[in-house]
Amino acid sequence: MSTSTSSTAIRFPCAGCAGPMVFDSESQNLKCRYCGAERSIDNVMEQPQEHPFDNEGDNLEALHDWGTEQQLIHCETCGGETLIPAGQTTSQCVFCGSPKVLPQADSGSIRPESVIPFQISRDEALSSFSAWKKKRWFLPGAFKKQNVNSELNSIYIPYWTYDTDTYSVYTAEVGIYHYRTVTRTRVVNGKSETYTATERYTVWHPTRGDYDRSFDDLLIPASGHYDSGLLGKLGDFELSELRTYQPEYLSGYISERYSVSREQGWEEAREIADDTLKSEIKQVIGGDEIRNLNIRTSYDDITYKHLLLPVWNANYTYKSKSYYYMVNGQTGTVSGHVPRSAVKITLFTLLCIGIAGLVVLFILSQQDTSVQESLIR
Incomplete structure (x- = not known):
């Protein structure tokens, strides 16, 4: 079932007044927008299922069932795409603030395996930004003191995680420093004199070996519409608090549809793994210097998961210029751009x-x- 199919769509009406219930970050429950009644969410902590990366069955209907009716929204200005609950309307893009957003047909997106629900409220996100900007250097004095009127949007950002087993074989030359005493000549006050000095030289030896390493939860943003530098600084998510995906967590929130494919995400994850392997193999080789390092790695049992992680995305205007910042919806970490004096x-x-x-x-x-x-x- 695609995200636009409604045959088994789930809604969350209040038992008391039939009003819409949305996820509340403070209580971690569903809360009625009208009467304030709350309903708990079953905190299912099952181990998320890992999907084989090369599985041809990823077009199965089950992987596209988000458990609640969604509609795809496309921004004409920046090309960003988000998924919002069916029937909900939006007047601006959560990425660039543009009002040009249009409903689109959706061919289906792989639903997330796990989610970290929002734990930072809007007011807490604003407070985090206020405290963060006061610590920045070179800000205009007036901006540093004023309360910034930000347009905040709570959005679940898609991520991929990858697990893999690796086996590497390597060859290199390792250099060991040795020292010897040498006699040299110098001129002092017009006179030639000899002196002794310690000289370092390097002896090179060939080396080879193999290295086993498993990687768990290589975390890769699946969003292509944000400043990668800003998003990268929000990476202190505590994945130990991941919960099994349930549609209740998305009630009242926007979720971005991934724009980085599984294949693109794996290429990024592989680069991270390659860099890690290179660093660790260098440590294994030891020595004082290493040259001509050649590593060949095979990747086996590659699996992936699709996660949704909470982020407050904000934009504001200062002296007719737009700026952006983001707040980690779990930890309150802030990254952003600010005006400079x-x-x-x-x-x-x-x-x-x-x-x-x-x-x-x-x-x-x-x-x-x-x-x-x-x-x-």
Whole structure:
């Protein structure tokens, strides 16, 4: 069943007033928007199912069943696509703030295996940003003191995680430092003299070996519509708190449809694994230097999961210019862009140049003193 199919769609009416119930980050329950009644959500902590990466059966209807009716929204300006509960309307894009959003047909998106529900409220997200910006350097004084009027959107960002077993074979040359005493000649006060010094040299040896390593939950953002730098700084999610996906967690929230495919996500995960293997194999080889390192790695038993992780996405305007920031909906970590004060940056640059100049003058004065003492002797 695709996200646009409604035959088994689930809604969450209040038992008291029949009003819509949405997920409440403070109580971690469903809460009625009208009468405030709450209903608990079964906290299912089953081990999420890992799907074989090469499984041709990923078009099965079961993997497309989100358990609640969704509609796909497409932004004409930035191309962003989000999934919102059917019947809900939106007037602007959660990515760029553009009002040009249109309903679209959806051929089906793989539903998430797990989710971390929102734990940071809107007010807490605003407070986190306020505290964060006060610690930034070079901000205009007026901006640092004022309360920023932000447009916040709570959105579940899609991620892929990958597990894999690896087996690597490697060859390299390892260099070991040795030291020897050598005799050299120098000229002092116009006279030639000999002296001894310690000289380092490197002895190279060939080496080879193999290395086994398993990777668990290589976390890759499946969103292609955010600043990757900002999103990367929000990566302190505590995945131990993942809960088995249930549609109640999405009630009242927007979820982004992944725009990074499983294959693209795996390429990113493989690059991370390759870098990790290179670093760890270097540690295994040891030595003082390594050159001509060649690693060949096979990846086996590759599996993946689709996760939804909570993020507050915000934009604001300062002096007619737009800025963006994000708040981790679980931990409250903030990353973002802020205006800069040209005056403060200029003053800091001049200060650094002045300090560097004083250091140079000090070094030159010490050299002049040494020359004068040498002439006296």
